[in-house]
Amino acid sequence: MKLFTLDRDRARDSVADFYELYRSRPIARNSLGMGFNHCFATWFILREMQPTVVVESGVWRGQSTWIIEQAVPAAEIIAIDPVPEARVYVSPRVRYETVDFSRLDWSQTDVANAVVFFDDHQNSYERLKEMFWLGFRHAIFEDNYPCGEGDFYSLRHLRAGCGHPHIQMSPAYARTPRERIKRWLVEPLLRRLGHAQKVIVPPNDTDRANLARNLAAYVEFPAVVMNDRNNWGSEWSGSHASVPAIFGSRDDLPADLCRASTTSTAGIDLSYCHLAYVALGMGPFSGTCE
Numbered sequence: 001m002k003l004f005t006l007d008r009d010r011a012r013d014s015v016a017d018f019y020e021l022y023r024s025r026p027i028a029r030n031s032l033g034m035g036f037n038h039c040f041a042t043w044f045i046l047r048e049m050q051p052t053v054v055v056e057s058g059v060w061r062g063q064s065t066w067i068i069e070q071a072v073p074a075a076e077i078i079a080i081d082p083v084p085e086a087r088v089y090v091s092p093r094v095r096y097e098t099v100d101f102s103r104l105d106w107s108q109t110d111v112a113n114a115v116v117f118f119d120d121h122q123n124s125y126e127r128l129k130e131m132f133w134l135g136f137r138h139a140i141f142e143d144n145y146p147c148g149e150g151d152f153y154s155l156r157h158l159r160a161g162c163g164h165p166h167i168q169m170s171p172a173y174a175r176t177p178r179e180r181i182k183r184w185l186v187e188p189l190l191r192r193l194g195h196a197q198k199v200i201v202p203p204n205d206t207d208r209a210n211l212a213r214n215l216a217a218y219v220e221f222p223a224v225v226m227n228d229r230n231n232w233g234s235e236w237s238g239s240h241a242s243v244p245a246i247f248g249s250r251d252d253l254p255a256d257l258c259r260a261s262t263t264s265t266a267g268i269d270l271s272y273c274h275l276a277y278v279a280l281g282m283g284p285f286s287g288t289c290e
């Protein structure tokens, strides 16, 4: 299967069609799941690539499963989540699993023509290594937290060398005092366990160097249009800097979408977290990172 490369004009030309589709999504407000920008990115990448297999790790209520089905109706879809009770949208043509991606038998799967969609909040570097071992080469990482944010070691953490030294990096997500105390007690233990646990990663440059040996492509897919501030309420600058959105402002959007994005009742969630396409192991990486 060929590498995904981003054609911004094609992406821009697809937004109106996608919005028509998105209006019939099964879950109007997908809280704790993907909003409009990441749904578009996932749909567009898969439609361009046309894999024969899509593995989805992190189903939650099922919105992303539906998006995958819309993008590649003929593909085999395997959807993994250890908490199936949360599911609202269930498809009869999807194979559901509760065992971790790394623990399933992929020996009969067409891994060469597969894309793995990770939205499971697990250590991204570990996921890359597992994919490679299992023969998968293409992946979409839905959340790609900038340094200082998020609840797992992301591709951005890895590439910037900032690590993921706490269970939850975003102060706004510290939640209750009880939760803060729990983390304060647990984190030293996780650190002591070293590589046997995967949540905490010290700042380092080695993961980036080792990834570079196996990286064939890394593309951060732009938002269709961005909120004025990032998901944590700060500026899109420093470690939060983003690739330019497909549309510079809401005024440039197709009219229906523009109206929906500015009325709170339409439920268009424009959150964005640097969703990335990654390809592994197809010769040394010689391109530029978008």
Ligand SMILES: C[S@@+](CC[C@H](N)C(=O)[O-])C[C@H]1O[C@@H](n2cnc3c(N)ncnc32)[C@H](O)[C@@H]1O
Binding pocket: 030, 032, 033, 034, 035, 057, 058, 059, 060, 061, 062, 063, 064, 065, 080, 081, 082, 083, 086, 100, 101, 119, 120, 121, 122
């Ligand atoms: C952010 S939600 C996924 C949202 C979903 N992709 C969407 O946008 O509609 C994260 C999900 O990952 C699941 N999860 C946690 N650990 C996992 C694992 N090891 N493998 C797969 N899924 C996991 C959680 O149960 C949760 O449902």
